[in-house]
Structures are given as C-alpha cells and as structure tokens.
Amino acid sequence: MDVPAKPGTALAALAAHFAAMPPVAALQPTVDAAGDGRLRLRAPLAPNINDKGCAFGGSLVSLMTIAAWGLVFLELAQAGIEADIFVADSRVRYLKPVFEDIVVEAGFDDPSERATLVGTLRRQGRASIRLKSESMLADGGVAASFVGRYVAIVRTTGQHG
Numbered sequence: 598m599d600v601p602a603k604p605g606t607a608l609a610a611l612a613a614h615f616a617a618m619p620p621v622a623a624l625q626p627t628v629d630a631a632g633d634g635r636l637r638l639r640a641p642l643a644p645n646i647n648d649k650g651c652a653f654g655g656s657l658v659s660l661m662t663i664a665a666w667g668l669v670f671l672e673l674a675q676a677g678i679e680a681d682i683f684v685a686d687s688r689v690r691y692l693k694p695v696f697e698d699i700v701v702e703a704g705f706d707d708p709s710e711r712a713t714l715v716g717t718l719r720r721q722g723r724a725s726i727r728l729k730s731e732s733m734l735a736d737g738g739v740a741a742s743f744v745g746r747y748v749a750i751v752r753t754t755g756q757h758g
Contacts, residue, residue, distance in 0.1 A: 607674035611667050621663055624656055628667075629700065634711050636668040637702040645699060652695035652732075652740075661730035661743035662687065664703035668728060669714075669747050676715040680749040685725065687745035695732060695740045703730040706744055714749075722751045 608628055615621045625644050629637040638660055645656035662684055669682050705711040706727035717724040725748050732741040 607671050610674065611670055614670070615663065615667075621659070624659060624663075626660060626663065631671060634668070634672075634708065635702060635704045636664050636671060637700065638664045638667070640699045640701075642695070642698050649694070650696065652699050654691055654741075657691070657695065657699065657701075657732050657741045658687075658689045658743060660699055660701045661689065661703070661732060661741065662745060664701045664730045665728035665743070665745050666747060668703045668705075669726065669749060672711065672714060673718070673749060678715065678718060679752045680718060681752060682747055682749045685746045685748050687743060689741060689743045691741045693734065693738060693740045695734065697735055700733045700735075701730055702733055703728055705729070718749055718751060724749050 608631060612628060615626055623644060624640050626638045626640045629639040631637070640656070640660055642652060645652050645660075647653040666682055666684060673680050673682075706729045710726050714724055714726050725746060727744060727746050730743040730745075731739050734740050
C-alpha cells in the first residue's frame with residue numbers, strides 16, 4: 598500500500614472529511630496506508646482509552662466503520678464520482694483487548710464487488726457493497742473484526758454530504 602498524502606488528493610479530502618466530523622476527529626485517526634483496495638488507519642490509544650486501560654470498544658467499532666467508509670470514498674474519488682456514502686448495517690466481534698495504539702485495516706469482503714462498484718453506481722446511481730475491517734495488534738493478531746454493508750448514492754448538483 599502507498600500513501601500519496603499530497604494536498605488536493607483524495608487522501609487529503611478524506612482526512613478533511615474526518616476532521617470535519619467532531620466524533621470522528623475526537624478519535625484522532627490518521628491514514629497509515631492506502632492502495633490496492635485497502636485502507637489502514639491509525640489512532641492513538643490515549644483519546645480512545647477505557648476504564649480498564651485498553652481501547653474503548655466504541656472507538657474500535659467507530660474506527661473500523663470509518664475505515665471501510667473511507668475505502669469506498671477513495672474508490673469513488675479515484676473514479677471521479679461524488680456520492681453520499683452510508684453504512685446500512687454491520688456486525689462486529691471483539692476478540693482481544695487493545696493496549697496499544699489502534700491500527701485498523703479495511704478491505705472488500707468480496708473482491709469481485711470492488712470491480713462492479715463503480716459500474717453499478719454509474720448505471721443505477723446507487724450501489725451497495727460489503728466491506729470488512731479488522732483492528733490489528735502489533736503481534737499480528739486480530740483484536741476485533743467488522744463486516745458492514747455500505748450504500749453509495751450519486752450526488753446530484755447542489756447536494757452536500
């Protein structure tokens with residue numbers, strides 16, 4: 598994965614979008630890597646800590662949710678499509694506590710859906726896609742896993758979101 602974090606790029610737009618949402622900004626996510634249908638975010642433990650000294654489960658699911666959302670955002674930006682993206686449903690499993698900075702990686706649940714996302718959106722103005730995210734531990738283990746279905750709707754002139 599590579600990270601072209603230059604001003605004016607889709608990654609810069611994604612970072613600005615995250616910063617503009619107070620609940621997301623409070624998590625302090627940064628893009629760690631992006632490319633090849635994957636997006637990895639990192640967030641410091643300190644603003645996401647719970648009363649047990651590990652990462653708050655709400656922070657983990659939020660970061661996994663926005664990583665998958667961000668991946669759809671980047672895929673559509675690369676295709677030159679502006680769309681509103683919504684999480685429609687999700688499932689999360691918490692497997693191990695996180696006592697370190699949080700690292701979340703998102704990818705497509707079914708790689709063939711990635712290939713059809715842009716075409717479906719261009720033809721129908723709306724597309725649904727499943728993505729997965731994992732909260733990774735430094736030792737290579739998985740702390741939490743997330744699968745979500747996202748819906749993208751092409752923006753018409755004058756819409757914001």
